[in-house]
Structures are given as structure tokens and as C-alpha cells.
Amino acid sequence: MLLLTLDLLGIFVFAVSGGLLAVRKRLDIVGVVVLAMVTGLGGGLIRDVLIGALPPPALEDWRYLVTPILAGLVTFLWHPAVGRLEGVINVFDAAGLGMFAVAGALKAHEYGLGPVPAAMLGMLTGIGGGAIRDLLAGQVPVVLRDGEFYAIPALIGSAVAVTGVHLGLPLPVVAVPAAAMTTGWRLIALRRGWTAPLPRDVPPPT
Amino acid sequence: MLLLTLDLLGIFVFAVSGGLLAVRKRLDIVGVVVLAMVTGLGGGLIRDVLIGALPPPALEDWRYLVTPILAGLVTFLWHPAVGRLEGVINVFDAAGLGMFAVAGALKAHEYGLGPVPAAMLGMLTGIGGGAIRDLLAGQVPVVLRDGEFYAIPALIGSAVAVTGVHLGLPLPVVAVPAAAMTTGWRLIALRRGWTAPLPRDVPPPT
Amino acid sequence: MLLLTLDLLGIFVFAVSGGLLAVRKRLDIVGVVVLAMVTGLGGGLIRDVLIGALPPPALEDWRYLVTPILAGLVTFLWHPAVGRLEGVINVFDAAGLGMFAVAGALKAHEYGLGPVPAAMLGMLTGIGGGAIRDLLAGQVPVVLRDGEFYAIPALIGSAVAVTGVHLGLPLPVVAVPAAAMTTGWRLIALRRGWTAPLPRDVPPPT
Numbered sequence: 001m002l003l004l005t006l007d008l009l010g011i012f013v014f015a016v017s018g019g020l021l022a023v024r025k026r027l028d029i030v031g032v033v034v035l036a037m038v039t040g041l042g043g044g045l046i047r048d049v050l051i052g053a054l055p056p057p058a059l060e061d062w063r064y065l066v067t068p069i070l071a072g073l074v075t076f077l078w079h080p081a082v083g084r085l086e087g088v089i090n091v092f093d094a095a096g097l098g099m100f101a102v103a104g105a106l107k108a109h110e111y112g113l114g115p116v117p118a119a120m121l122g123m124l125t126g127i128g129g130g131a132i133r134d135l136l137a138g139q140v141p142v143v144l145r146d147g148e149f150y151a152i153p154a155l156i157g158s159a160v161a162v163t164g165v166h167l168g169l170p171l172p173v174v175a176v177p178a179a180a181m182t183t184g185w186r187l188i189a190l191r192r193g194w195t196a197p198l199p200r201d202v203p204p205p206t
Numbered sequence: 207m208l209l210l211t212l213d214l215l216g217i218f219v220f221a222v223s224g225g226l227l228a229v230r231k232r233l234d235i236v237g238v239v240v241l242a243m244v245t246g247l248g249g250g251l252i253r254d255v256l257i258g259a260l261p262p263p264a265l266e267d268w269r270y271l272v273t274p275i276l277a278g279l280v281t282f283l284w285h286p287a288v289g290r291l292e293g294v295i296n297v298f299d300a301a302g303l304g305m306f307a308v309a310g311a312l313k314a315h316e317y318g319l320g321p322v323p324a325a326m327l328g329m330l331t332g333i334g335g336g337a338i339r340d341l342l343a344g345q346v347p348v349v350l351r352d353g354e355f356y357a358i359p360a361l362i363g364s365a366v367a368v369t370g371v372h373l374g375l376p377l378p379v380v381a382v383p384a385a386a387m388t389t390g391w392r393l394i395a396l397r398r399g400w401t402a403p404l405p406r407d408v409p410p411p412t
Numbered sequence: 413m414l415l416l417t418l419d420l421l422g423i424f425v426f427a428v429s430g431g432l433l434a435v436r437k438r439l440d441i442v443g444v445v446v447l448a449m450v451t452g453l454g455g456g457l458i459r460d461v462l463i464g465a466l467p468p469p470a471l472e473d474w475r476y477l478v479t480p481i482l483a484g485l486v487t488f489l490w491h492p493a494v495g496r497l498e499g500v501i502n503v504f505d506a507a508g509l510g511m512f513a514v515a516g517a518l519k520a521h522e523y524g525l526g527p528v529p530a531a532m533l534g535m536l537t538g539i540g541g542g543a544i545r546d547l548l549a550g551q552v553p554v555v556l557r558d559g560e561f562y563a564i565p566a567l568i569g570s571a572v573a574v575t576g577v578h579l580g581l582p583l584p585v586v587a588v589p590a591a592a593m594t595t596g597w598r599l600i601a602l603r604r605g606w607t608a609p610l611p612r613d614v615p616p617p618t
Binding site: 035054 | 321323356403404408
Binding site for chain 3: 234
């Protein structure tokens, strides 16, 4: 019950970020709700398709669908107020990132994938929804371009969690610190403005 | 046999819309045929992947592949004539939307999904092909942005069909009126210029 | 062992093309590595999802993940040198195209698909990774627009291979010449500047 609530909360916050981008891009109500759904559920859906967990649990429990729809409608109606909560949203988004990445990695591991693929799928669970959101809104995924520390903490947290479980440590002992590490690192990076490296010596575009 | 013909006709018309967009975007013959295929088959393929109906029937029957390829080639060769048929195409497209959405929702329901996810997947079956078409052509999906009544009739028709079957009504009694409702609503919206709501008070882009 | 080495080499070269595009688009290190992975593995992943070969072998063998990651990192660090190797890369890319298309078609056929769908999936295996690469980098897939002979040799090679196997010829007798044909045709087209037809009489964009 606690896990379900946390999961739905994570989906809600991710979905709000999708809805907000849709509003800024002046999409209509369909666009706002679809971007909210895609952002909230997309990472998990890609993971479930790739590991063959079909139909995905998000399509078997209506609460997983109603949550991002609600987030979309709330954002559609009250986007100026929602937009002002950006600081709060960033914190929840970092929490969602940690939770989704670690849960995604452990699920992939449970389905028989080795540590390296499971860690990659954990990262993908964390960043996939936002990447589809950006594609649908017509922009290169933020996670690939701005040098933000977003994918890297997700990958490391996933790797730590999978390694722990692979070594036989009990799941909660592994999952909670790994998710907290991802979230904390993401928040510190945000606050201090850390950036991921950009390639050097790129000639100016012609 | 009637059903197969209707289905292939729907795919053909959707595929023509993909081919026409590709021509307008000045893609080459590969682009025209690929956009035709993706638009004609994309919605059904996404649905089949998500419910785990793999390999999708569209890949097991060559007629499902040859139909959109033909539509693509016809559009490539005679696009000025095809483009002038836009009024006719819109009618068939609305018919395809109703048919695909309702058939998609009922298939998802048959695969064990509850009414809410099945209705969502019905909508996705109806709008998915056009969304991938737009992404590949480098534009934000029309269905998300112009306030056109396209996704909403598809969703309502899907919901009506799934609810009916869920309540135990016989399939044809449910499917035909639900598809007709989606199609009719879409056509009326087109004729009268109805639009879906846009978010209010969005600050101008900076 | 030879096959695995060839396969990994193909992935490496495709991945380098992804990394180079990411560098040119000024993505960060995450973008360079992700585009490398997506370009190297994307075509095969789409094929495996569509035929239901889940989880895909590329996620069950860590070497399939480490190879494109390495290609991404090498490109990130030494992109000026890597970029100067474009002529060499084109040759390897053509080799990868032939190999991936034919192997993809034969795998789809093995999973029970008929010759037409199997040939289409072979082409998709060859061109899919590059198409996702372009979408993520914010451009219309090159394979759809520049009239380059890329998809067409892949499709013909796939069709030849599937037809041969369908007629009962032994696999190597079929696969090697089919892949060589695709690769050779692609290279000749590159050298001679052959182009695929563009639609005629397209009115200028308004």
C-alpha cells in the first residue's frame, strides 16, 4: 500500500512535468493529457515491453491510468499555479527518478537480465518518459543535451541496487539507499548547477 | 471477408494520409512508402505490442503490408490527383478512426484488459499511426495540438464499445453503433469546425 | 565466434555514426552514449519487440551493451579523429547494413513470419537504429528524405535471403551473397551518387 502510493505519487509528479511542457508548447487538452500520461508511464512501459512483461501492469490497474490523466487535467486547468510550484516539483521529480530507476532495475533483474542490462533498463525507466515527452513536444530530449546530472545518478543508483541484490543482500537494504542516493545526488546537482561534460572542440554548426 | 475488406480499406486511407504528408515534406520514395506503412499500421502495432499479441497479425498476413505499400506508391505517383480528393479522404479517415478505435478497444478487452485501459488503447489504435507519421515527418503530432476533435470521439467510441461488451451485450450490437458514433461525431466536428479546448492564460513564448 | 565478432563490429560502427551525430548536435556525454547505443542496437530491438523475441538477446549478453557504450565514449573523446575516418566508416556502415538486414530478415522468418513481412523486418533491422538516432537528434530520418540508396538495397537483400531460405536453399549459401549484394550496392550507390526518386510536381512549401 505504501509502495503503491509512492509509485502513484511519482507518476503524478512526472505527469505534471509532461502537462506543463504541453501547456508551454500551446498544445490542446488532448496534448496536455497525452503528454502527462506518456511522461508518467512511458519509462515503465518501455521497460516492460523490452523485458516482455506484457501486458504491462500499468495497463492492468486503472489507478495507473487515472493518476496521470488527473495530473494532466489539473495542469491544464491550473497551470499558472502548478508552474509556480517548480521548486517543489523538482524535489518530487528527483524522488520519482530515484524510485523509478531502482524499481526498474530490480524488476529487470527479476526477469532474468544480468546486472549490466538491468542497470541500463533502470536508467531507461527513470529517463524514458521524459524523453518521449520531449519528442512528442518537438524538442531534443533535455536529458541528452543540457549536461544536466539526471541520467547519470539514475544509472549509478540502478547499478548499485542491482549489484547489491546480485550479491545476495536483502532487497530493502539495497533498494532504499540506492534510490536515496540517486535522489540526493540529483538534488545536490540541481542546487550546485553541476553539469555533465560536453564534447570538446566541436566546430560551430554551418 | 467484409471485415477484412473494411479493415484494409481503413489502412489504405490512413496510409494515403501518411503518403501525402511525406510528399508535402519532400521526402523521397522510401519516405513516402514508409510513412504510408507507419500511418496505416502504426496504431495497431503499438496496441499489439502493449497487449503482447506478438507477432502482430499485421505481420502475419501479407495483405496488411501490401495494402499500405500500394497506397504509398499510388500517392507517390499521382499525389496531385490524390491530394484533390481531400474531402473524400476525410470521410474515409473518419470511418477508419471509428473502426480502428472500436476494434482496438475490443481487442484489448479480449486480451484481458479492464474497461479503462481498453478504452485508452482503443483511442491509441485510432490516433497512434498518425502520431508516428507526424514525428517521422518532423512535426508535433496534429492530434495533440490543433484542438481538432479527433482523439476525443475515438476515446468516447472506445469507451462506449468496451462498456457495452463489459455489460454482456452482444458484440455487433455494441461495435457498430460505437464506431458509427465516433465517425459521425468526427465528421460533424470537421464540418462545423469544433475545437477542443486550449489552455488559458499561457504566456507568449519567449 | 566469427559471427559474434562481425555482429559486434557492425554494432560498433553503427554506434559511432550515432555518437558523431550527437557530437555535431552538441549533445552532452549522456546524449553521445545514448545515441550510440540507440543507433547500434535500435534496429534489432524493434525487430525483436515486433516478433516477440523478448527479452531481446541484446539485453541478455552484456557484450551487446558494452560495445556501443564504448563506441560512444571513443567518439565523445576523440571525435575529430573519428570524424576524419568518414570514408572508412561508410564502408563498415554498408557492411553493417547488409549483415543486419539479412540477419534480421532470416530471424523474422525463423520466428514464423512469411517472406513479405520477414523482408520488411530485415529492412527495418538495417535502417531502424539510424531512424531513431535522427529522431532523438531532432531531424527527419535521413533514410526517408535524401533519396540515398540505403533502405532499398537493404530491402532487396532481405527479400533475396528470405526467398532463398523459403525455397529450401541452405542458409549460408543464401545469407552471404544476399548481404554482400546489399553492401556492394550501397557502396556503388554512394560512390556514383545514385539517388532514389523524389515525388514530382510538389508545390513549393507555403
